[in-house]
Amino acid sequence: MNSAEFLFVVCQRGAESALKNELAVSWPEFRLAFSRPGFVTFKLPPDHGLSPDFDLRSVFARSYGFSLGRLVGAHAETMAEQLWELAGHRAWDHLHVWQRDPAVPGDRDFEPGISTLAQQVGLIVAASRPPSVAPQRVFPVNLVARPGQQVLDCVLVEPGQWWIGGHQASTMPSRWPGGTPKIDMPDEAVSRAYLKITEALLWSRLPVAAGDHCVELGSSPGGACQALLDRGLIVTGIDPADMSPVVLQHPNFTHIKARGADLKRREFRRVKWLVADANVAPNHTLDTVEHIVTHRQVDIQGILLTLKLIDWHLADQIPEYLQRIRSWGYPLVRARQLAFNRQEFTVVALRRRPRPSNVRFATRRRSR
Ligand SMILES: C[S@@+](CC[C@H](N)C(=O)[O-])C[C@H]1O[C@@H](n2cnc3c(N)ncnc32)[C@H](O)[C@@H]1O
Structure with a gap:
C-alpha cells in the first residue's frame, strides 16, 4: 500500500x-x-x-x-x-x-x-x-x-x-x-530546435526510418531538419525564411520557400511524417496541418507538432486541440511540454499504433 x-x-x-x-x-x-x-x-x-x-x-x-x-x-x-x-x-x-x-x-x-x-x-x-x-x-x-x-x-x-x-x-x-533526456547538441547544429526534435523523437518513439519522406513546416534556420537528416530521412523544409547553408547543401534536403498554406497539397503525396514548428498561434498551425492531412491524396502516418503558447491561457484549450487532431483520423494522440520546449508544447499523433509498442496513448479525452 x-x-x-x-x-x-x-x-x-x-x-x-x-x-x-x-x-x-x-x-x-x-x-x-x-x-x-x-x-x-x-x-x-x-x-x-x-x-x-x-x-x-x-x-x-x-x-x-x-x-x-x-x-x-x-x-x-x-x-x-x-x-x-x-x-x-x-x-x-x-x-x-x-x-x-x-x-x-x-x-x-x-x-x-x-x-x-x-x-x-x-x-x-x-x-x-x-x-x-x-x-x-x-x-x-x-x-x-x-x-x-x-x-x-x-x-x-x-x-x-x-x-x-x-x-x-x-x-x-x-x-x-x-x-530530461541527455542530448548533446553537435557543434554544427544551427538552432536549438535540434534538441527539441531529438527529445520529441525519443519521447514519442515515432517510428521514423532512413529513407522516409518528412516535411517540416517552419523549418528555418534548420536545426530540426539536421536531426532528421542525421537519421537518414529525406526532408523538405517549408518556410518563407532562409535556411542555413549547412542544411541547404545536404543532398537529402529540399527547401520550399513558402508558407505552409500556399503549397499545393499534392506536394505531400509521398510524405510519411509531418513536423510543424511555425511561430504562429496554435489554431493557425492546426488550420494549415488540417488542410494538408485531410486531402484524399495525402497519407501522412504521423505528425509531430510544436504548438506555441503565445499566451499561457491557451493551455486551457489543449483538450480541444487534441480532439481536433483526432478528428482528422489520428486516434493516437499525446501531448507533453518537453524539457527542451520553451513556452510551447509538443503533440504526437499517429494514424495507427506502431508495432511492437508499449507506448501509452490516450485515444479519447478521459473524464474522471
Ligand atoms: C521556431 S522557428 C523554426 C525553427 C526550425 N524548426 C529549426 O529547426 O530551426 C519558426 C519558423 O516558422 C516560420 N513560419 C511562420 N509561419 C509559417 C508558415 N505559415 N509556414 C511556414 N513557416 C512559417 C518562421 O518563418 C520561422 O522561421
Missing part, C-alpha cells in the same frame, strides 16, 4: 499555473501544498490508492513522484545522511538528482539536464548509503532506469534545500533523470 501524503511535480519555470489548472481538472482531489517556479507539491487525499508508477496524464509535468520529505542544511554530507533516514527503509535501484530549472530553457544559455552540482550531490548521497539500501557495488546515479525499477529522487529546489521522493520507472520520461 502506498501511504505517501504528497506528490511532487517538476515543470518548466513559468508553467506552474498551467500545471495547476490542468491538475485541478483531472485530479480535483489533489490540494496545492507548496509552489516555487518549476516545482510544485500537492497533498494527496487519504487512501488515494495510487500505484508507484501511476500516470499523472499531464502535459506540463516534466517529472513527478511521491514525496518523502524536505531537507534543509548547509552541508551535503550531513544532508545525505538525513536523506537516508527518510529513504533508507526501502530498496532503490537508481538515484536521480537534479536542480530546479534556474531559467526558461534557451534563456541565458540554460538548457535542462544534470548540472555539475547535481551530479556531485548524487555521488555524495550514493557514497553514504547504508549497505542494506542498495546493495549493488556501484549504485547508479543519474542513469536511465528500466521500466519497473525503483527510483529515489532528490530535487535541489534551493541552495541547501532538497526535496526527496520516489517513483517507479515506466514511461520514457519517468526513466530519465528529472524527466
Whole structure:
C-alpha cells in the first residue's frame, strides 16, 4: 500500500499555473501544498490508492513522484545522511538528482539536464548509503532506469534545500533523470530546435526510418531538419525564411520557400511524417496541418507538432486541440511540454499504433 501524503511535480519555470489548472481538472482531489517556479507539491487525499508508477496524464509535468520529505542544511554530507533516514527503509535501484530549472530553457544559455552540482550531490548521497539500501557495488546515479525499477529522487529546489521522493520507472520520461533526456547538441547544429526534435523523437518513439519522406513546416534556420537528416530521412523544409547553408547543401534536403498554406497539397503525396514548428498561434498551425492531412491524396502516418503558447491561457484549450487532431483520423494522440520546449508544447499523433509498442496513448479525452 502506498501511504505517501504528497506528490511532487517538476515543470518548466513559468508553467506552474498551467500545471495547476490542468491538475485541478483531472485530479480535483489533489490540494496545492507548496509552489516555487518549476516545482510544485500537492497533498494527496487519504487512501488515494495510487500505484508507484501511476500516470499523472499531464502535459506540463516534466517529472513527478511521491514525496518523502524536505531537507534543509548547509552541508551535503550531513544532508545525505538525513536523506537516508527518510529513504533508507526501502530498496532503490537508481538515484536521480537534479536542480530546479534556474531559467526558461534557451534563456541565458540554460538548457535542462544534470548540472555539475547535481551530479556531485548524487555521488555524495550514493557514497553514504547504508549497505542494506542498495546493495549493488556501484549504485547508479543519474542513469536511465528500466521500466519497473525503483527510483529515489532528490530535487535541489534551493541552495541547501532538497526535496526527496520516489517513483517507479515506466514511461520514457519517468526513466530519465528529472524527466530530461541527455542530448548533446553537435557543434554544427544551427538552432536549438535540434534538441527539441531529438527529445520529441525519443519521447514519442515515432517510428521514423532512413529513407522516409518528412516535411517540416517552419523549418528555418534548420536545426530540426539536421536531426532528421542525421537519421537518414529525406526532408523538405517549408518556410518563407532562409535556411542555413549547412542544411541547404545536404543532398537529402529540399527547401520550399513558402508558407505552409500556399503549397499545393499534392506536394505531400509521398510524405510519411509531418513536423510543424511555425511561430504562429496554435489554431493557425492546426488550420494549415488540417488542410494538408485531410486531402484524399495525402497519407501522412504521423505528425509531430510544436504548438506555441503565445499566451499561457491557451493551455486551457489543449483538450480541444487534441480532439481536433483526432478528428482528422489520428486516434493516437499525446501531448507533453518537453524539457527542451520553451513556452510551447509538443503533440504526437499517429494514424495507427506502431508495432511492437508499449507506448501509452490516450485515444479519447478521459473524464474522471
Ligand atoms: C521556431 S522557428 C523554426 C525553427 C526550425 N524548426 C529549426 O529547426 O530551426 C519558426 C519558423 O516558422 C516560420 N513560419 C511562420 N509561419 C509559417 C508558415 N505559415 N509556414 C511556414 N513557416 C512559417 C518562421 O518563418 C520561422 O522561421
